[in-house]
Amino acid sequence: MALINKTRIDKFKNKANELFSRTIDQHITLAVTGLSRSGKTAFITSLVNQLINEGNGTRLTFFDPVHQGRFIAAKRVPQKHFHVPRFEYDAAMSALTADMAKWPEATHGISELRLAIRYQPNSLLKYTTDMATLTIDITDYPGEWLLDLPMLKQTYQEWSEQTHNLLTSVPRYEYSKVFLAKLKDMDPFAPISEDVLADLAKEYTKLLHIFRHQLGLSIIQPGRFILPGELAGAPILEFFPFPDISKLDANDYQNAADDSFIGMLRSRYLEYKEQVVRKFYQQHFVRFDRQIVLADCLTALNKGKESFADLEQAINMILESYSYGKSGLLSRLFTPKIDKLLFAATKADHVTPEQHTPLVSLLNQLIYKSKHQLNYDAVEVKTLAIASVKATHTGTIDHQGKVVPVIQGQRKIHQKNSDETVSPTSTDSEKRAERLTEKVTVFPGQVPETLPNNEYWQKSAFNFINFLPMSNLTKHQCLPHVRMDQVLQFLLADKMI
Amino acid sequence: MALINKTRIDKFKNKANELFSRTIDQHITLAVTGLSRSGKTAFITSLVNQLINEGNGTRLTFFDPVHQGRFIAAKRVPQKHFHVPRFEYDAAMSALTADMAKWPEATHGISELRLAIRYQPNSLLKYTTDMATLTIDITDYPGEWLLDLPMLKQTYQEWSEQTHNLLTSVPRYEYSKVFLAKLKDMDPFAPISEDVLADLAKEYTKLLHIFRHQLGLSIIQPGRFILPGELAGAPILEFFPFPDISKLDANDYQNAADDSFIGMLRSRYLEYKEQVVRKFYQQHFVRFDRQIVLADCLTALNKGKESFADLEQAINMILESYSYGKSGLLSRLFTPKIDKLLFAATKADHVTPEQHTPLVSLLNQLIYKSKHQLNYDAVEVKTLAIASVKATHTGTIDHQGKVVPVIQGQRKIHQKNSDETVSPTSTDSEKRAERLTEKVTVFPGQVPETLPNNEYWQKSAFNFINFLPMSNLTKHQCLPHVRMDQVLQFLLADKMI
Numbered sequence: 003m004a005l006i007n008k009t010r011i012d013k014f015k016n017k018a019n020e021l022f023s024r025t026i027d028q029h030i031t032l033a034v035t036g037l038s039r040s041g042k043t044a045f046i047t048s049l050v051n052q053l054i055n056e057g058n059g060t061r062l063t064f065f066d067p068v069h070q071g072r073f074i075a076a077k078r079v080p081q082k083h084f085h086v087p088r089f090e091y092d093a094a095m096s097a098l099t100a101d102m103a104k105w106p107e108a109t110h111g112i113s114e115l116r117l118a119i120r121y122q123p124n125s126l127l128k129y130t131t132d133m134a135t136l137t138i139d140i141t142d143y144p145g146e147w148l149l150d151l152p153m154l155k156q157t158y159q160e161w162s163e164q165t166h167n168l169l170t171s172v173p174r175y176e177y178s179k180v181f182l183a184k185l186k187d188m189d190p191f192a193p194i195s196e197d198v199l200a201d202l203a204k205e206y207t208k209l210l211h212i213f214r215h216q217l218g219l220s221i222i223q224p225g226r227f228i229l230p231g232e233l234a235g236a237p238i239l240e241f242f243p244f245p246d247i248s249k250l251d252a253n254d255y256q257n258a259a260d261d262s263f264i265g266m267l268r269s270r271y272l273e274y275k276e277q278v279v280r281k282f283y284q285q286h287f288v289r290f291d292r293q294i295v296l297a298d299c300l301t302a303l304n305k306g307k308e309s310f311a312d313l314e315q316a317i318n319m320i321l322e323s324y325s326y327g328k329s330g331l332l333s334r335l336f337t338p339k340i341d342k343l344l345f346a347a348t349k350a351d352h353v354t355p356e357q358h359t360p361l362v363s364l365l366n367q368l369i370y371k372s373k374h375q376l377n378y379d380a381v382e383v384k385t386l387a388i389a390s391v392k393a394t395h396t397g398t399i400d401h402q403g404k405v406v407p408v409i410q411g412q413r414k415i416h417q418k419n420s421d422e423t424v425s426p427t428s429t430d431s432e433k434r435a436e437r438l439t440e441k442v443t444v445f446p447g448q449v450p451e452t453l454p455n456n457e458y459w460q461k462s463a464f465n466f467i468n469f470l471p472m473s474n475l476t477k478h479q480c481l482p483h484v485r486m487d488q489v490l491q492f493l494l495a496d497k498m499i
Numbered sequence: 500m501a502l503i504n505k506t507r508i509d510k511f512k513n514k515a516n517e518l519f520s521r522t523i524d525q526h527i528t529l530a531v532t533g534l535s536r537s538g539k540t541a542f543i544t545s546l547v548n549q550l551i552n553e554g555n556g557t558r559l560t561f562f563d564p565v566h567q568g569r570f571i572a573a574k575r576v577p578q579k580h581f582h583v584p585r586f587e588y589d590a591a592m593s594a595l596t597a598d599m600a601k602w603p604e605a606t607h608g609i610s611e612l613r614l615a616i617r618y619q620p621n622s623l624l625k626y627t628t629d630m631a632t633l634t635i636d637i638t639d640y641p642g643e644w645l646l647d648l649p650m651l652k653q654t655y656q657e658w659s660e661q662t663h664n665l666l667t668s669v670p671r672y673e674y675s676k677v678f679l680a681k682l683k684d685m686d687p688f689a690p691i692s693e694d695v696l697a698d699l700a701k702e703y704t705k706l707l708h709i710f711r712h713q714l715g716l717s718i719i720q721p722g723r724f725i726l727p728g729e730l731a732g733a734p735i736l737e738f739f740p741f742p743d744i745s746k747l748d749a750n751d752y753q754n755a756a757d758d759s760f761i762g763m764l765r766s767r768y769l770e771y772k773e774q775v776v777r778k779f780y781q782q783h784f785v786r787f788d789r790q791i792v793l794a795d796c797l798t799a800l801n802k803g804k805e806s807f808a809d810l811e812q813a814i815n816m817i818l819e820s821y822s823y824g825k826s827g828l829l830s831r832l833f834t835p836k837i838d839k840l841l842f843a844a845t846k847a848d849h850v851t852p853e854q855h856t857p858l859v860s861l862l863n864q865l866i867y868k869s870k871h872q873l874n875y876d877a878v879e880v881k882t883l884a885i886a887s888v889k890a891t892h893t894g895t896i897d898h899q900g901k902v903v904p905v906i907q908g909q910r911k912i913h914q915k916n917s918d919e920t921v922s923p924t925s926t927d928s929e930k931r932a933e934r935l936t937e938k939v940t941v942f943p944g945q946v947p948e949t950l951p952n953n954e955y956w957q958k959s960a961f962n963f964i965n966f967l968p969m970s971n972l973t974k975h976q977c978l979p980h981v982r983m984d985q986v987l988q989f990l991l992a993d994k995m996i
Binding site: 087196274 | 694
């Protein structure tokens with residue numbers, strides 16, 4: 003008994019402390035997620051880097067607290083949830099500032115980092131205090147978890163139909179047809195062994211990995227299948243869509259036995275919704291104040307029509323999670339606090355500067371075309387074209403008498419076996435770097451201002467290059483960036499007045 | 500709202516179904532855990548194998564339902580908790596029955612498997628039904644999680660002192676002294692950065708891996724450090740004992756700031772207790788009906804005095820979790836249902852049969868010497884010497900005119916580079932097996948009947964050999980074993996009357 007009371011008192015104390023500090027100072031829970039390798043780790047690293055190194059070469063003109071000289075200092079402090087992995091800021095900075103600079107490794111699952119920013123308030127508060135603190139809890143989580151949220155209001159039938167539609171369309175169908183043919187031969191109402199189900203689920207999971215890593219698609223459902231963590235090998239990750247589920251007799255479907263093929267798929271789907279999706283929703287999503295979604299529109303443009311359509315549908319699915327109203331996902335009971343939602347088109351430094359305006363306008367089209375546009379009045383939505391860590395220099399060249407804008411950066415030289423081409427006696431890492439990278443000056447192409455039509459795709463006019471980070475970055479200086487100050491202004495500035 | 504009601508109704512339906520089946524039939528939640536590589540996977544595999552293949556060469560004489568001809572059949576059915584990984588029975592059987600038979604791979608974390616046993620009741624019930632079903636939920640979890648339970652009633656000071664005592668004793672001290680020296684130089688009340696703490700925690704975790712894998716010790720605390728799963732990189736796994744904590748001024752310790760070294764260690768310890776240990780306790784431990792703890796006393800005997808003392812202390816810590824009473828861990832609110840607790844000394848086939856009696860008597864001494872002996876009247880405790888999967892044949896040889904009992908089995912031949920010694924053109928796996936294993940006939944030594952004294956350790960009389968499984972095992976036959984029928988009799992038979 004003593005044990006329990008002690009725990010309760012501790013909990014109460016913690017709550018009280020938290021409340022106290024929130025009334026004096028400000029607090030933001032910032033959620034960061036991204037679609038298909040959009041550079042989430044680089045973004046969080048740069049955001050932290052800009053704030054904690056403010057003063058050392060900062061370029062944060064559009065961030066009011068800095069511009070107005072009220073920004074004092076920021077530092078990392080222990081995060082709020084001890085049971086959530088820490089965002090690996092130091093490892094990411096080491097990668098970016100290494101002799102052979104490279105992009106930081108992608109994170110798996112969820113992680114956290116807390117910053118405390120000291121600033122001078124310019125509001126009424128300044129008469130009561132000289133200094134205030136804004137605490138920012140940054141939560142980094144996989145984009146797939148956000149894309150899973152619409153499942154909360156889908157039955158297994160609805161989800162199955164939607165996902166089956168994806169599987170039978172370009173570009174997924176080429177990879178999924180063998181799997182789907184197998185399913186078509188099976189009786190949905192016959193009993194099935196767990197082993198067969200487990201094997202089929204493994205095949206489906208393999209497909210998801212191909213969609214994600216080989217095709218670079220955004221809609222990967224169920225998201226936890228490709229990052230299983232402690233659920234690896236659990237039945238909850240052993241289901242998949244069933245073909246033509248709408249053609250099954252409704253009564254037969256409703257009354258399908260628990261040990262039948264369709265019955266097992268359905269019950270696992272329901273468990274996934276409850277144990278994975280709803281848990282993420284309740285434990286994390288409802289606590290977020292602000293959300294930034296990173297999207298790599300340029301790679302999608304480069305990959306072509308289907309990849310771009312997939313990005314469009316993914317953004318559509320995300321907006322669903324923020325659309326209030328009767329039919330929306332968010333009933334009053336579970337309304338999250340999010341009041342600002344930022345979509346950022348990343349890697350803007352990978353095109354020439356005059357293309358940034360079309361890039362943002364393209365992103366706007368992706369968002370405002372959505373049928374959800376009317377429903378999210380409560381959330382302020384903004385779009386920006388950014389580069390978290392700028393990897394190119396901009397300039398112009400003279401091409402056949404015309405001045406053409408270009409960008410210049412380093413890229414990796416792809417070699418089948420890089421070990422063989424470098425002399426094994428060469429130990430000078432600088433030399434190696436020279437040999438394995440090359441400087442490229444290029445005009446990557448025009449970003450379409452509106453959703454591209456067939457003509458655009460047929461010309462395939464866009465030539466995207468994956469640049470390496472610049473090689474002269476240092477740890478305690480601000481990283482070069484494009485519009486990170488506008489990101490900070492939108493996400494933080496209103497809490498620092 | 501519709502969503503929630505539906506969920507509630509589903510939950511209610513599930514509960515109702517469960518209750519219904521429990522009143523007609525019987526149900527057991529069987530927890531299996533082991534100390535330091537005691538053969539947990541082999542045990543569960545054999546237990547399942549004996550039951551589902553009953554009739555195909557079964558040797559279950561001491562299991563009443565089989566002996567009395569009332570056992571009908573057993574089969575695997577979908578497990579209860581979909582979010583818990585499934586115990587990999589098929590993979591384990593494949594390893595045991597492969598051309599080159601090997602022991603199944605150790606499992607990580609928790610897993611589940613459900614069996615349904617059909618039998619004829621011999622009680623009053625038989626007038627109402629011809630057949631009854633006993634459902635068994637087998638939960639496999641790491642022994643370290645059981646050893647963590649005593650932390651629930653320890654303060655950070657208490658835990659720190661106890662664990663520091665271990666670190667400063669043989670055989671751990673040789674490995675931990677560098678780490679401890681580092682800690683001694685640090686001011687417990689000075690602020691410390693998270694990075695320094697994280698690095699020290701990594702060092703402490705490395706030590707735990709050495710203790711577990713190199714020294715073969717049982718007490719590895721905190722247990723989750725060596726199997727972090729989704730907590731990898733989380734601050735909750737970044738603490739350790741502080742040297743001579745009792746020498747710190749009590750007031751200073753109580754008032755230590757949250758960002759001081761000792762304050763951070765303490766708050767992480769408390770979070771670990773709540774988020775890891777208590778969660779395991781509430782989500783799993785309180786639901787178990789019966790518990791089997793596997794211990795490899797023979798390897799401990801072989802490794803020597805300290806390894807054996809560690810096993811003794813581990814058993815002592817386990818018994819604490821089952822000791823009822825005012826000072827016990829288990830307040831009335833959290834009383835688990837466990838009514839039977841079996842300690843099994845595994846690998847009994849690795850000594851000659853007449854040594855089984857001393858082996859059990861030794862295990863009894865380990866248990867009944869414990870100060871907790873009087874407190875667990877509510878739990879029936881039994882000890883057995885078993886072999887889950889028998890790996891040896893027994894016989895006698897004539898040695899200098901005396902008949903000596905021996906065992907015979909296969910063992911791996913350790914080669915520094917086995918690839919080089921086998922001709923690369925040889926593709927016959929049988930031939931390879933012959934080359935890399937050898938048949939050994941041996942009398943491994945006498946197991947002491949009482950806790951061994953210094954004289955025993957000085958003679959180091961015990962020569963334990965790690966045998967491979969027999970090579971002629973087949974998938975749908977019962978595995979050879981020693982006393983698995985007595986295990987089943989103790990754990991299951993009373994629910995099948």
